[in-house]
Amino acid sequence: MVVGVILYAGLSWLTNIFPLATGVGVDIRPGVAVPIFFGFAFGPIAGFVSGMFGNFLGDVASGYIAYPPDPTTGKLLTDVLRGFQVNWELGNGLIGLIPGLAALAYRRYFSVRDQLRALLFTVVGIAVGIGFAALTDILIDPGMTLQKTITESFVPATGVDVANAVILVPILLFNYARLDLRSGNWLRSGLMRRLCVAILISAALPVALLGLFLTQQETGSHIGAVDLTVRLGLTILATLMLAVANAALVGASISRPLLRLTRAAQLMEAGQYSRTQASELKAVDTGDEIGRLSRLFGRMAEEVIQREESLRRQVQELRIEIDHSKKAREVAEITGTEYFENLQRKARELRTRSNLASETPV
């Protein structure tokens, strides 16, 4: 909750102090996604508190809070409400509260259906929140009319908030739904570090290049329009290539060890995984989760192979039992006859066939 408050306040303040792309008609106000997200993720109270106090702190930091207000009405309650913009704080709280209430009934954001449902509550929340603030303005601001508050306050503010929320909330929820925050180790994730660095580089590069390009435009402004377009195109191309190369490298660095692991699992299933392969996998050290998984798999495979081998050794002993007294009896039955005794005497003679050709007349 505190995190939500600080996040919302910080983002609001930042975007208030450093307006991004002003004059386009739509302010970039990513902060609004914070209370909505907190509502969806952690319930109505978290949504409400981060919306209300986040907005308040943000306004204070940005110097929007002026007490006593100008002009004063003389009525203490009205002045306090108006000076501290209490209705706007409450409105922002509602923006977080309504998604929070929705989350009480249903808190899954995996499918497209789930996401669309969440978006609906997001838009409703914003409309209700801003609507509440805009309408209450009439009561506390003497110079405010219904028409004025709708055209100057409700419509633009709702538009900005909805536009920002529609972009950011689904992304946040999508990742949140797949994130296992309970695992204590996720902050130390090597994979996360690598991905963060890669994405930061990918994001920073085009910005830096474009920035450089823009400053050049400012200083040396006597370039033709065609030349300008070519340079801009080249800059974009270079940025794109770098980003693609970066993405490919990161992708390969993740997918290759995973493919190797998959292959190992397939071989293991087929019973063709060798002990040397297992020890190779055990030696993998890439410093991230896949590396750890590979090492674990290698160790497990080695154990399993060893166990199988020892089991096989146990099973593969034939059990040969010969009843020697029975055998002696059976042999005696055959050898005890006169026939056998005579045959035994003659056996060697019968086999003598060395001088066959000369002995046997044909």
Next chain:
Amino acid sequence: MESAGEMRQMMPRIASVHSFGGATGTSFTANLVVSIARLGYRVGVIDTGEQSPSIHNYFALDGEATDLVWNDYVWNGYSCNDDRLSGHSGTYQSGDRSDRSVVSHAQRSTGVSLALPIVREGAGEVVVMGRGIYLIPFAVRAGDVSRVLREGHEVDPLKDGIHTLIERLQVDYLLIDTHPGTTEEIVFSIALSDTLVVMLRPDQIEYQATAVTVEIGRRLHVPKILLVVDNLPTGFDSRNVHEQVEHTFNTVVAGILPYSGTITTATGKSIFCRQRPDHPWSREVASIARQIMA
């Protein structure tokens, strides 16, 4: 490899293959015979068993007809003008029923055509004989063997009988496929043999029977006794089994044939070594064949 011609001058060897399972023994013998013949020898094979399929079926021959021919040829001395069988041996195209052309006939004095079932196999030949061929000459009928043995004739009809058989057949090796049991005929065939091959499957009853047969072989002073473990189920380490069986029976294990569904179905009435000579199973049979010949 020595040539078959040179070998023929040497003492022919008799090996009897003793199995407890009937058909599998005959199938194995057929494969063994083919493996030896491929090395360029003339190999005779006698099936003494009563079970079906007999050795003829493996070589796609008509058993009854050929046996009559052989009996007449070997024991009654009927033959064509040339006494040497090899001089006019007919050749059966092996395993091909559609091409069972009889290349040559032995003409009996009565004028009846006789076919000699000799199958060409690689560089060698297989002389196939079935139930009608007796190891004991016609002159000495069953029951008389005991008398002949007891009386100890000056001229030994039994010994002469075998000599006649081998001489007539002109074989380098003679394999006798015996049926399960220890009848007088089987004991006699063991007494004749230079090599006794006992086939056993991993089964308590067969272990016991093997022990008895090996003991009989020893008492009859068979120079070489070999064991073949057949139908070893998967999951056994053949080296362990080899060692264990050799140790238990105090007898050389010539080979271990693993159980294989492919071979079981393939060997229905054909010879697997012929179809798949490079298969591990065929190679194992070839290795057993070499140990019999060694």
